Amino acid sequence: MAQHAPKVDFRTRLQEWIPKLVLSPSVAAMTVFVYGFIAFTVYLSFTGSKMLPRYDWIGFENYQKLWGLSSWWTAITNLGVFASLYIIICTVIGLGLAIFLDQKIRGEGMLRPIYLYPMALSFIVTGTAWKWILDPGIGIENTMHLWGWTSFEFNWIKDRNMAIYTVVIAAVWQTSGFVMSMFLAGLRGIDNEIVKAAQIDGASNWNLYRRIVIPLLRPAFLSSFVILAHLAVKSYDLIIALTGGGPGRATEVPATFMYSYTFTRNSMGIGAASAVIMLMTIAAIMTPYLYAELKESK
Amino acid sequence: MRHFFTSVAVAALLTGPALADPSVEVMHFWTSGGEASALSVVRDKVVAEGVQWIDAPVAGGGGDQAKTALQARIAAGNPPAAMLMLGQNIIDWADEGLLGNVDALAKAEGWDAALPRAVQDFTKIGGHYVSVPTNVHRTDMISASKAAFGAIGADYPTSWAELNALAPKFLEAGIIPLAHGGQAWQEAYMFEAVAAGVGGADFYRRAFVDLDDATLRGDTMRAVFDQMATLRGMVDENAPGRDWNLATAMVINGQAAMQIMGDWAKGEFTNAGKLAGDDFACIPVPKDQGDAFVYLVNSLSLFAQTDPEQAKAQEVLASAIMDKGVQVGFNIAKGAIPARSDADLSALDACAQATAASLSSNDAGGGAVPTFAGTHAARAAVVGAATDVVTEFFNSDMTAAEATETLADAIADAI
Numbered sequence: 062m063a064q065h066a067p068k069v070d071f072r073t074r075l076q077e078w079i080p081k082l083v084l085s086p087s088v089a090a091m092t093v094f095v096y097g098f099i100a101f102t103v104y105l106s107f108t109g110s111k112m113l114p115r116y117d118w119i120g121f122e123n124y125q126k127l128w129g130l131s132s133w134w135t136a137i138t139n140l141g142v143f144a145s146l147y148i149i150i151c152t153v154i155g156l157g158l159a160i161f162l163d164q165k166i167r168g169e170g171m172l173r174p175i176y177l178y179p180m181a182l183s184f185i186v187t188g189t190a191w192k193w194i195l196d197p198g199i200g201i202e203n204t205m206h207l208w209g210w211t212s213f214e215f216n217w218i219k220d221r222n223m224a225i226y227t228v229v230i231a232a233v234w235q236t237s238g239f240v241m242s243m244f245l246a247g248l249r250g251i252d253n254e255i256v257k258a259a260q261i262d263g264a265s266n267w268n269l270y271r272r273i274v275i276p277l278l279r280p281a282f283l284s285s286f287v288i289l290a291h292l293a294v295k296s297y298d299l300i301i302a303l304t305g306g307g308p309g310r311a312t313e314v315p316a317t318f319m320y321s322y323t324f325t326r327n328s329m330g331i332g333a334a335s336a337v338i339m340l341m342t343i344a345a346i347m348t349p350y351l352y353a354e355l356k357e358s359k
Numbered sequence: 360m361r362h363f364f365t366s367v368a369v370a371a372l373l374t375g376p377a378l379a380d381p382s383v384e385v386m387h388f389w390t391s392g393g394e395a396s397a398l399s400v401v402r403d404k405v406v407a408e409g410v411q412w413i414d415a416p417v418a419g420g421g422g423d424q425a426k427t428a429l430q431a432r433i434a435a436g437n438p439p440a441a442m443l444m445l446g447q448n449i450i451d452w453a454d455e456g457l458l459g460n461v462d463a464l465a466k467a468e469g470w471d472a473a474l475p476r477a478v479q480d481f482t483k484i485g486g487h488y489v490s491v492p493t494n495v496h497r498t499d500m501i502s503a504s505k506a507a508f509g510a511i512g513a514d515y516p517t518s519w520a521e522l523n524a525l526a527p528k529f530l531e532a533g534i535i536p537l538a539h540g541g542q543a544w545q546e547a548y549m550f551e552a553v554a555a556g557v558g559g560a561d562f563y564r565r566a567f568v569d570l571d572d573a574t575l576r577g578d579t580m581r582a583v584f585d586q587m588a589t590l591r592g593m594v595d596e597n598a599p600g601r602d603w604n605l606a607t608a609m610v611i612n613g614q615a616a617m618q619i620m621g622d623w624a625k626g627e628f629t630n631a632g633k634l635a636g637d638d639f640a641c642i643p644v645p646k647d648q649g650d651a652f653v654y655l656v657n658s659l660s661l662f663a664q665t666d667p668e669q670a671k672a673q674e675v676l677a678s679a680i681m682d683k684g685v686q687v688g689f690n691i692a693k694g695a696i697p698a699r700s701d702a703d704l705s706a707l708d709a710c711a712q713a714t715a716a717s718l719s720s721n722d723a724g725g726g727a728v729p730t731f732a733g734t735h736a737a738r739a740a741v742v743g744a745a746t747d748v749v750t751e752f753f754n755s756d757m758t759a760a761e762a763t764e765t766l767a768d769a770i771a772d773a774i
Contacts, residue, residue, distance in 0.1 A: 112451050198597045219599045221754050308599035309754030324427045326743035
């Protein structure tokens with residue numbers, strides 16, 4: 062083989078080059094349209110941009126202004142409430158559904174897509190549908206009244222203190238089926254021998270799941286957490302369709318804040334600063350995850 | 360996506376050396392029925408003059424999406440010939456040096472004499488006509504259901520005290536006193552109408568145009584918030600999030616008595632086959648401190664052109680918009696009033712005629728003030744900050760004193 066090394070034939074060279082050639086357009090596009098624009102946004106957040114991008118460096122002024130705005134604090138608090146409830150409830154429901162579906166029940170093939178289907182809808186559709194379902198005038202409350210249960214009251218979507226929870230309801234409905242399918246895949250990946258060994262040792266079902274199955278699902282927990290967390294941070298369309306940020310601004314989140322400051326209020330600098338904060342939030346979640354993943358694969 | 364391809368094709372066409380017809384690309388957000396047919400009046404005139412009309416609509420009533428699309432076009436160095444925009448945005452774009460002008464045409468056609476001062480304030484920037492007005496809206500209006508007022512045997516209110524006294528009577532008759540759509544922008548329009556009504560034109564101008572801190576913190580502003588709080592008690596609990604046209608529908612079918620909303624609400628009545636005077640009334644909000652008129656000017660702003668052919672096409676567009684016949688035809692469809700004060704109003708309905716008369720008397724008497732919610736009086740950042748406070752107030756049990764201070768602080772931060 063050694064004597065062939067200096068003159069590699071054309072075919073081999075082509076084979077070496079083709080992957081690079083094929084990948085380079087998408088790498089170039091990614092560099093410009095993802096990382097390039099991230100860098101651009103970070104730069105804008107340090108400028109006094111109003112309606113159009115400007116390039117005058119003003120330092121951290123936008124960040125100072127941003128953290129001084131009460132509406133930004135509202136948005137951050139809402140995101141905290143929404144994200145934590147959304148992640149916890151989705152995980153619990155998803156895991157529960159997966160475990161129940163994993164009991165070798167009949168018709169599993171039919172049930173699985175039913176739970177998974179909401180994920181096929183866009184958040185706009187989910188938001189609009191739930192807006193009508195939750196509206197006291199036409200939705201559940203009205204239906205209950207028509208059925209004769211006149212004392213029934215469910216007007217969270219019109220109540221500024223409760224409205225953020227309606228966002229959680231709609232988002233959980235949309236995503237928990239997807240989380241279920243991730244856990245289901247995880248459950249199917251567990252070695253049957255381990256489960257059988259535990260059963261032979263006399264482990265109860267409860268102990269089997271608590272001490273063996275759920276700990277083995279660690280990778281599924283991690284991926285569902287990452288997916289849910291970034292869905293929560295970037296949630297925009299659901300809020301716009303469901304509550305429009307209202308009542309008042311009770312369901313404002315960082316994403317809606319960013320859009321309104323950048324595009325409707327001609328404060329592009331502050332909008333960019335809020336986008337950078339959101340990016341850093343996501344990075345804070347993703348970095349440990351990537352670190353753990355890459356370490357494992359070594 | 361199709362639009363994207365169209366614009367690419369158009370861009371290719373424009374840069375091509377052999378250009379067959381002069382053309383104007385008009386970017387706008389007038390996509391609803393009445394608005395679209397109004398714009399087609401202008402289009403027909405332009406096309407009749409031999410200029411090709413390239414329509415570039417971006418859906419989304421308030422124009423936010425259109426503005427975002429425009430920003431992208433500007434960043435790409437490909438502005439349209441004309442763009443529908445509002446108030447301070449025109450001044451901002453002019454300050455960026457992107458707008459051209461039609462001063463020569465304006466002088467030849469005598470626009471200075473034809474347009475009220477109120478309209479000139481938002482079309483003639485720095486002495487140049489950078490924008491051509493199509494119509495004027497009045498934002499401090501009440502649409503009232505004649506049937507509802509008949510049911511309690513009351514006259515239309517002429518003062519806030521009268522209006523407030525009506526509320527319990529309507530409730531007793533099972534009618535919602537005030538139809539309201541609980542969205543931030545609607546509450547902002549309601550707020551400015553109340554401010555003009557309770558405080559008067561001078562107060563309005565000091566507070567929202569001059570953004571005078573003492574006025575914003577003053578007793579009159581507190582009275583405005585007090586009146587807002589009273590109105591808060593007149594709306595049904597289902598209001599939050601409701602679209603404005605659904606609130607209008609409540610007045611149309613007699614479920615509610617009044618709606619405080621700009622005169623564009625009239626279009627909903629007209630579409631429902633209701634007649635002004637017979638089925639509903641359009642009355643200005645009560646004015647406790649002398650007459651006032653809160654106006655909103657719609658105009659097409661002209662982007663600077665390098666090609667003289669295109670500049671000429673732009674002049675054809677401008678001249679077509681200002682044509683008296685077009686102004687009337689446009690506003691019959693749009694439901695507003697002509698921007699020209701010398702147009703023949705006999706073809707318009709009673710509401711529009713009354714509004715036009717009120718504009719000319721207020722324009723002369725200093726009672727015409729620019730809309731705040733529609734970002735004429737102040738910049739978008741200020742209006743946004745104030746809207747936050749107003750909607751927060753209207754949707755909570757914040758006191759008027761608290762709201763006054765919060766509003767003044769928010770505006771001071773945003774200036």
